[in-house]
Amino acid sequence: MPVSKSVGARIKRREDPRLIQGLAHYVDDIKLPNLLHVAILRSPYAHARINGINTDAAQNLSGVKSVVTGDDVKDVIGGIPCAATDPEGFPGIKVPHHPVLATGKVRFVGEPIAAVAATDAYIAQDALDLIEVDYEPLDAINSADAAFADGAPVIHEDWDDNMAFTWSIAGGDVDAAFAEADQVVSQRIDHQRLVPNPMETRGVVAQYLPGKDQLNLWSSTQIPHLLRTQISVMLSMAENHVRVIAPEVGGGFGCKLNVYAEEALLGHMAKYLGQPVKWIEGRRENFLHTIHGRDQTGDVELAVKNDGTILGLKYTVSADVGAYYQLLTPAIPTLTGLMLCGSYTFKNVEMNLKAAFTNKMATDAYRGAGRPEATYLIERMIDVVAHDLDLDPLEVRRKNFIGKDAFPYETGTAVAYDSGDYTAALDKALKIADYEALREQQAELREEGRYLGIGFSTYVEICGMGPSAAMPAGGWESSTVRVDPTGKVTVLTGVSPHGQGQETTFAQLIADGLGVDIDDIRIIHGDTDTVQYGIGTFGSRATAVGGTAMVHAMGKVKDKVVDIAAHLLESNPQDIVIEDNKYCVRGAPESGLTLGEIAMVAHVGVELPEGTEPGLAESHFFEPPNFTYPFGTHIAVVEVDADTGEVEIQRYIAVDDCGNIINPLIVEGQVHGGIAQGVGQALYEEAIYDESGQMITGSFMDYALPKAHNFPRFELANTVTPSPVNPMGVKGVGEAGTIGSTPAIANAVIDALKPFGVRHIDLPLRPEKLWKLMQET
Amino acid sequence: MTPFDYHAPKTLRSAMRLVQEFGDDAKVLAGGHSLIPSMKLRLAAPSVVIDLGGVAGLKRVTAGNETITIGALATHYAVESHRLLPSKCSLLPETAAEIGDAQVRNRGTVGGSIAHADPAADWPATMLALDAQIDIAGPDGERAVAASDFFVDLFITDLQPGEVLTGIRIATPPENSGGAYVKMRQSASGFALAGVAAHVTLDDAGNCASVAVGVTGVAPAAYRADAVEDALVGQGIDAVADAAAHATDGVEEFQEDHHASGDYRAHLARVFAQRALSQAIERAA
C-alpha cells in the first residue's frame, strides 16, 4: 500500500478529545424522561435449589415500580443464546437452557434471580434486600477436575454428568511422529481463569415506543447487529422493530461480544412497564456475571529429535467453561486447536478437549480468545524442550521456524498462514535487545547472586475474523460511503469500534482515497437503524475485514466521481487524477474540481453523464477469503529478587508484524495495552473461586491488574509483511500484544530461575511462588 | 441507601460538639478513602457523617527544629511534597510516596489512615519507628498517646468513643539519624503485604545509639519490633542482618490470605527489616 498523505502517518486519534474532556456519551449518560432504574438480585450461592421467592416486601417499598422473577418471565423471554452448539463439531454437546432469571436452581454466584425497577437506583438496590429467597444449598464444583470426579454433584440435572462437550482436532500422523522421536517432552500447563475488566462495565437502557411497536435498546456492546437479531428472537419481536445502539463503549476485550440476560430482561421490562429502564453494572457484578477468559488445563507432549527438531504435539486438555454457555463459549478452545503449531513446521498434531460444567461464570472470548492458550503453550514448550535437551531456546526456534518462502503455508491443523517472515522479526528484536550483551550481563549477575532472565515469544496468531464458513455467525463485513452535496463524507461501517481508533484510521483511508480533508469525514457505527447490517468488532477484524468493505465501497464512489469529473472537464476517466484534493485532467491541475463541487453536481442531477444515476453513495459487503496471521518476536528481560521473589521487568522489546500500517501511533497504542494485559496474566491476574464456589478475587482490592508503574518503557518496532488477503495488506493488531507477551514474560522469569533447576511454573508468577521455589533448592 | 445527615463544622469545637451529640450514630469523615468504600458496600451505615475537611487548622504540616507536626487532615501528598521534610525527616515523605496512587495520596489523610488502622496501611509502621505522639481531643479535653500504645488490633486503636484524632507530633530527628521505609505492595490494592520502617540515630563511633523499627502488614496490628532494636543498639551495620532476623519475634498471629501466606509475610518482614535498617544507617552516617 503506498504511503500517501494520511495513510501511514502518526495522526492523533480523532476520538480522544471527546473522551478526554468527558464529552462522550456512554450508556450511563443516556437520560430519558420517566426513566426507571433496575437492580438485579443475584445468587449468593454457587449451587442451590430455590424453594421459594417472596417479593411482597420489596414490591411494597415506596418507589418500587415492579419486581420480576424467573417465573414471571420464563414464558416470555427466550433462553440466552449460544452460537456454537453444532453436535457435528462438538460431539455429545449438552446445551442447557440458559434462562435470563433463574428458576428452581441457581448454578453460580452472581446468577440473576430477580430484577427490581424503581424510581431511583438507591431504592432499587434497597429493595433487593427485601426479597426473600428460600435457598437449599448444594455442594459446589469449582474446577473441571472436581466436575469429572466420581460422585460429583450434577449441575444440569437433565443429564447425569457434568461433561459439557468434547472437541478434537488432528493432523498428520501423530503416532508415527511419536514413534520416530528421540524423546518425548511433557508438561502439564494451566491457563488460569481471567476477568476481562473493561474500564466501562456493561449497561443497558431500554425504551419502548408503543405507537411504533419499537424497542430502542442502548447497550455497551461490541456487536449491535448480532445483538438485535438475538434480542428480537428472545423477545419474539420483529427484528426491524428493534433498534440497538452501541453508544460510546469503554472497552470490551471480548466480554461485550455477547448477549447477556440483562439486555433481554431490560427490553422486556421497558415494554411491560411502559416506561424506559436503565441498568448499569457495578464492578462487583462485572466480576461475577460478565464472561471470563481462559481456564484450560492440559497435558502437552512434544515428540522431538535430540537436535531440537519438533516432530509432533499432543494436547489433552480440560476446559472449565462455567455453569452455562454464553454466545461463543464452546468455540473458544477450538481456536487454541487451530493455532497449536505456532510458527513451526511440525504437522503432526492432535488435541483432545473435554469441557466441564462447573459452578462458575461462563468463559468466552477474552482478548486473544483461545489463541493466547495456543501461543503460551507452544512458546513455553519450546523453552521446556531447550531445557531438557540443553539447547539454546533460540536455536530450537530457528530450527523449527516456517521459512519465509513457504507462504502461503498450510499447517497441520489445516489453516493457511497468509504471509510471514519469522526470522526477520526475531533478528530485528535481537538487534534491539543486544542479545549477546544481555547474556553476558546475565552470567555476571548470577555470579553476584542476582537473577536476570531473558524470555522469548516468537508468536503467530490468527486475526481478521474471518471467512464466514469458519465463523459461527458470519464473518463478512459491510460499509456504505456517502458523499453529501457539500462534499462531506459519511461512512457507515458494520464494525463497532470501542477503543480501536477506526474513526481515525478509516478516515485516513478515505482522506487519501477520495481526496478530502480528514476533518470532513465522519465515521458512523453502532446504530442498527442507521447502519446496514454488520458483524461487529472482535478478533482483530475491524480493519482487515470492515476496512476492506469500506475501501471497496469507496472505490465505487470514486469511480462515479471520476466519471462525473471527466464529463465536466470534457476528458476521459482514465486521465483524471487527484492532485491537492482536486480531481483534474493529468497535467492540468488549475482546472481541477473538488469532491464537493462534483458531489453537488451529482445531487443537483442535471449535468451528469448520460446514464449516470444521481446521488453519491455506495455500499459494499466484503467476504474475506482467509484469516490473516500477524506474528512477531517479543523479548522480556526481568530480574527476580532472590530474597523476595519479586519480578521486575527491566526491558520489554516487541517487534510486531501486522502487515501494512495505517497509523503507527494507533498500532503502538494497541501493542502497549496488549502487552500490559498479557503481562497481567503472566504475573498478576487470577480469578479464584473457593471450594464453596465463592469468587474470592471479586474486586480490584483482590484481583490484581497490571499498573503503569509495573512497566519499563516499551521498545517497539515493526517488520512489514503485507497480507495478500485484503487490498490494504493489513493484518490486525488488537490482540497481538496480549498473545505475544504472556509467554515472553513467563519464559524470562523461568530463565531467571534456571540456576535453581526450575523447568516450568504455572501462572501467575507471584513473588511467593517464586520465593518458595528458590528456597526448595 | 441508608440516608444520613451531613455536617461540615468549621471549627474543632463545633466538630467535637457534634461528635458528642450524635455519639455512636456518627462517623467522622476525613479523606473518605476508607469510609466511603465501606458505606458503598453497606458495611458501614452511619446515620450522621461529620466532615472534618473544613475544620480550620487541621491540615497543617510544620517541620520545626524541635518538632514536626502533621494535622490529622493533612493529605498523604501534603507530606510527600512538603518543602522541608526531605531534609528534616525523609522517612515521612518516603512513606507517603509509597501509598496507593496519586489520586489516593491527594485525598487520603494521615489522620484517617491512622485512625482507621488497616492492618496493611503504611503510616502505622512509620509512626511507630518515629515514636510519634498521637494527639486526641475528647469529651474531657485533650490527651496524647504514644504510637506504640495506639495500634491495638485489627482496625482497633486506642481512640475511645467520642474522641477525634487531631494530629501527630514527632520530635525532629537529630543530625546523625536516618530512616527508611521498605514495602512490598499487595499487587491488587497496593497496600503493604509487608512494610518495615526503620529509624536509627548513630553515636560518634558510627554505632546505633537508638533504633526503632515499625512493622505493618504482617500481624493484626502494626507493631514495634523490640527484639530487633535490642539486638542492634550499640552495634554497627555489620550487626543488621542478625538483628533483622528478629523482626517477627513475639508475633503470635500472622495475616494470611490468597495474596500471601503468614510465613511469607514473616519472611518479608525480616528481609525488609534488614534493608530498611541498612539504608537508615547509611543515611544517618
Ligand SMILES: Cc1cc2nc3c(=O)[nH]c(=O)nc-3n(C[C@H](O)[C@H](O)[C@H](O)COP(=O)(O)OP(=O)(O)OC[C@H]3O[C@@H](n4cnc5c(N)ncnc54)[C@H](O)[C@@H]3O)c2cc1C
Ligand atoms: C485505591 C486505594 C488504595 C489505597 N492504597 C493504600 C496504600 O497503599 N497504603 C495505605 O496505607 N493506604 C492506602 N489506602 C488508604 C488511604 O490511605 C486512606 O487515605 C486511608 O485508609 C484513610 O484515610 P481517609 O482520610 O481517607 O479516611 P476516611 O475514609 O475518611 O476515614 C477512615 C476511618 O477513620 C475515621 N477517621 C478519619 N479521620 C479521623 C479522625 N481525625 N479522628 C477519628 N477518626 C477518624 C473515620 O470515621 C473512618 O472510620 C488506599 C485507599 C484506596 C481507596
